[in-house]
Amino acid sequence: MIKTDILIIGAGPTGLFAVFEAGLLKLKCHLIDALPQAGGQCAEIYPKKPIYDIPGFPEILAGELVNNLMKQIEPFQPGFTLGERADTIEKLEDGTFIVTTDKGTKHHAPIVAIAGGLGSFEPRKPPITNLSDFEDKGVEYIIRNPEMYRDKNIVISGGGDSALDWSIFLTDVAKSVTLVHRRNEFRGALDSVEKVQELKNLGKIELITPAEVIGLVGKERLEEVVIKQGAEVFNRECDHFIPLFGLSPKLGPIADWGLEIEKNAIKVNNALDYQTNIPGIYAIGDVNTYPGKLKLILCGFHEATLMCQSAYQRIFPDKRYVMKYTTVGGVEGFDGSKKEAPKAVVKSID
16 A cells, blocks of 8 residues: 555646645655656657747757656655556545555555546557457557567557657667558657658668558467558568557546546636545646636646645644745755755854
8 A cells, every 4th residue: 555645646747746846845745647657748749849838948848848847856755656547536434545546556645636637548549450459469559668679570650759759769679660650741850750761761660651550460469460551551570569649538537536527627626726526636737627727737837836735734734834935945855855045144244
């Protein structure tokens, strides 16, 4: 059983920033995310996409924002349960909660903050008849451990950043990498497209466009993929087929937790603290809704800040918290680190 002060469901930017705000209040956080890495959409879907409305950053890549947030929360030593989806929730007699993931991992906390962005992400699957027959037998939708592709024949489908970036990365791991895309043009970052073209010229990536994978062949495991390119249909030897067509957001099991839902979002009290209709459960970031809601990262940061203040009062109802600006009090991490402004030197004059 993992115990923490605030259990955050969703490790995107809003969930990560909540760790910082909670840390300032000496509250420990643990995060659950169905994706294999922290960062949510910013890390999984568009790490090289520039963002222009983060205060203090005229322009920052989504992946860099995640890296900065991870560095910012490092002193507060958050825990992570990644690659697992929050499945069920149980409210105990003392008002605390037990959240269990789809893999059976249990978490116990007095506060649950749902920061799941647009919800849990499910892979968009290509329309291949026998696709499900080879899931976990050579077909993967998310790359969790690149080493499993060591010295294997890999076929990747897709035309976005994920398909390009993983094709580039796996050239140093796999025996062969084939990238199949239904168009000649790619939607990814220009430097990634140029890198793929360079690796193609060097014979390290086989690029097949415009084309698509239309079939899978194998007995107990995947052995070949069937590719259609124009009027030509041919087979390609394949140990792993990885279709990277993006992720589809869904509330998933959270929709059955008894929360008030409106248009696939969780209704909250925005007049105070972004608490849901169940006391002790909050929803912050894109997953929530209220009058005037804007789905912006900077709004999620604001909501996370107020949520943590309310959570502190729920956990310590008899304590009065006096807010101190970080410019005055500094930042003291759970790891013993301390950041503070240099103090003025007072010198007496004779």
